[in-house]
Amino acid sequence: MPLTPTGTRELLAKLGHQPKRFLGQNFLVDGNIVRKSLDLAGIKAGDTVVEVGPGLGTLTSALLEAGAEVWAVEKDRQLHAHLTETLVPSHPRLHLMEGDAMDFPLAGFDPVAAVSDRLPADTAGGHRTALPTKPFKIVANLPYAISTPWMDAVLSGPLPDRMVLMLQLEAAERYVAKPGTKLFGAISIFLQSAFALEPGHRVPAACFHPRPDIESVLLNLARLPEPFIFPAETKALIRACFQQRRKQLGSILRGKLAPEAAARWFARLEAAGFSAQSRAEQVPVALWRDFAV
Numbered sequence: 001m002p003l004t005p006t007g008t009r010e011l012l013a014k015l016g017h018q019p020k021r022f023l024g025q026n027f028l029v030d031g032n033i034v035r036k037s038l039d040l041a042g043i044k045a046g047d048t049v050v051e052v053g054p055g056l057g058t059l060t061s062a063l064l065e066a067g068a069e070v071w072a073v074e075k076d077r078q079l080h081a082h083l084t085e086t087l088v089p090s091h092p093r094l095h096l097m098e099g100d101a102m103d104f105p106l107a108g109f110d111p112v113a114a115v116s117d118r119l120p121a122d123t124a125g126g127h128r129t130a131l132p133t134k135p136f137k138i139v140a141n142l143p144y145a146i147s148t149p150w151m152d153a154v155l156s157g158p159l160p161d162r163m164v165l166m167l168q169l170e171a172a173e174r175y176v177a178k179p180g181t182k183l184f185g186a187i188s189i190f191l192q193s194a195f196a197l198e199p200g201h202r203v204p205a206a207c208f209h210p211r212p213d214i215e216s217v218l219l220n221l222a223r224l225p226e227p228f229i230f231p232a233e234t235k236a237l238i239r240a241c242f243q244q245r246r247k248q249l250g251s252i253l254r255g256k257l258a259p260e261a262a263a264r265w266f267a268r269l270e271a272a273g274f275s276a277q278s279r280a281e282q283v284p285v286a287l288w289r290d291f292a293v
């Protein structure tokens with residue numbers, strides 16, 4: 001069970017720890033939401049789970065009690081020290097690291113090495129996404145400031161089977177936005193090419209201490225049977241198209257691609273009923289995927 005708001009306040013006082021806004025330190029104080037996160041993720045004994053920002057260890061403890069092996073990365077030195085003292089000694093299935101989730105999006109877990117630590121030389125680096133991987137899930141109450149760049153890094157693969165993420169409602173809406181809407185952007189395309197949205201849960205501010213002044217949601221994402229991972233160059237191009245979302249695709253692409261490559265994109269746009277005059281936000285996810293292959 002997580003700490004109550006009072007218990008959390010008392011523990012923070014004992015640690016002499018002031019919640020840091022810039023690290024998104026809004027700690028979960030609601031047992032139902034902790035249970036719901038584990039239920040949505042279908043956590044069972046033996047699962048490998050990555051957690052970003054374990055904080056005071058609320059989700060972490062629940063995951064460990066459910067029999068999961070947990071890989072967690074915490075940036076706050078004081079919270080990392082607290083967990084090292086309280087959770088690590090009694091939980092050999094917890095791999096806790098101090099660090100930045102932007103440097104370690106999977107908290108140091110390597111799904112490829114977990115299957116085989118002897119990779120053929122020519123499969124190092126960029127080709128790792130095609131290699132066999134150990135299945136894993138991600139369950140996290142994300143620090144909101146990094147949620148989109150972190151998600152972008154995770155979507156470069158290897159991919160988890162499922163992600164259950166506590167997010168700012170506004171970020172979640174961008175991730176699942178549909179074409180033709182203002183919220184539809186590069187991250188919507190990368191995410192929806194690899195994951196399907198399953199029913200999640202709205203989370204009131206009262207479930208956290210301190211209470212955030214934004215709305216939160218538990219986003220529940222299941223990996224598609226044939227997920228698509230965009231190559232880095234195509235991702236950069238798609239991002240560029242959305243950075244100038246009011247501009248016609250034709251003028252953006254002509255400036256970024258060789259003439260033959262641009263002509264290929266235009267031909268595909270036209271075959272799908274669009275044109276060089278179309279804007280990035282009008283183009284559906286499947287067509288962006290076609291551009292990449």
Ligand SMILES: C[S@@+](CC[C@H](N)C(=O)[O-])C[C@H]1O[C@@H](n2cnc3c(N)ncnc32)[C@H](O)[C@@H]1O
Pocket residue numbers: 023024025026027028029052053054055056057058059073074075076079099100101102141142143144146
């Ligand atoms: C919203 S709190 C969640 C805490 C805890 N998991 C819970 O649910 O109560 C976010 C946590 O992420 C940590 N954090 C913030 N930025 C981080 C980063 N870049 N890398 C790793 N952890 C980070 C914060 O220190 C904090 O512990």
